[in-house]
């Protein structure tokens with residue numbers, strides 16, 4: 001008898017902000033990075049992607065993905081890689097147990113909503129692909145661990161592999177040409193460092209000029225500083241993991257700022273040069289420098305992704321010295337008062353595992 005049911009699973013996945021950046025692919029097809037990276041998963045309830053995956057034998061033959069109400073093209077290699085891998089894991093379960101409905105053969109319907117404040121202008125691919133992979137894995141009742149699922153999410157978008165976990169997450173670049181060992185792992189849960197806070201300064205909500213994918217490819221191809229950056233990351237990763245384990249904010253902050261600056265230096269060294277930071281971003285760097293000078297130690301650390309928005313990490317006990325000063329000092333700047341807004345977030349648990 002034909003299966004008339006509609007199967008469904010829902011999940012949410014959070015945004016993560018890297019403190020050691022992923023920038024560069026050694027294999028663009030498999031989305032394998034040139035260096036390991038490390039991020040903090042942010043807790044803010046408004047910084048998540050909500051995704052529902054459904055499938056039914058009666059759906060129209062094509063898979064579909066609706067993101068914020070807009071139909072997306074799912075024919076791209078990245079989405080296809082995720083669908084293919086998840087289907088093949090489901091097909092194995094169906095082979096093992098003939099009672100299992102043949103969901104791997106049914107068309108998929110994915111509905112996703114980014115819960116980000118519309119003005120945030122934050123990268124959404126990380127939470128997006130993490131939620132997509134988790135939702136389909138739940139729909140298919142896969143038993144794979146988050147580490148194994150991170151290998152799949154990585155193929156959707158590199159940074160997405162880190163959003164499958166909460167807290168402090170490393171994406172280990174791996175050695176294998178096939179990418180089987182290029183996965184994310186949790187370094188420490190969020191509650192390991194309850195003092196950790198992030199302040200997101202929304203400098204511009206505009207879509208970034210050069211996408212991460214295009215930007216990093218250009219950097220790898222043309223920057224002579226890039227090999228030096230790649231060579232310096234393994235030691236920085238090691239030091240960062242130690243800083244997190246020891247809750248050593250001075251070291252965490254120094255390494256975070258060093259890595260952000262090193263990444264943006266390679267962007268500037270790209271031909272043609274890529275500028276992600278603007279005057280407001282640079283003013284934010286100066287404010288952090290002043291805060292740290294006044295404190296006589298590092299109590300605040302900035303980091304910037306492929307855009308001008310600043311993420312400032314600090315400890316709860318330094319709230320007045322950090323968040324207070326930012327309001328006071330940057331309040332008058334255009335791009336901050338007019339369009340900008342700040343969002344407070346703290347480290348969090350990863351995707352809902354139901």
Ligand code: DP6
Nearest residue numbers: 018021022157158159212213305306
């Ligand atoms: C600067 O993960 O968006 O945010 O793998 O091509 O989808 P693709 O790139 P993506 O790049 C993120 C770059 C970054 C640094 C980071 O998150 O590590």
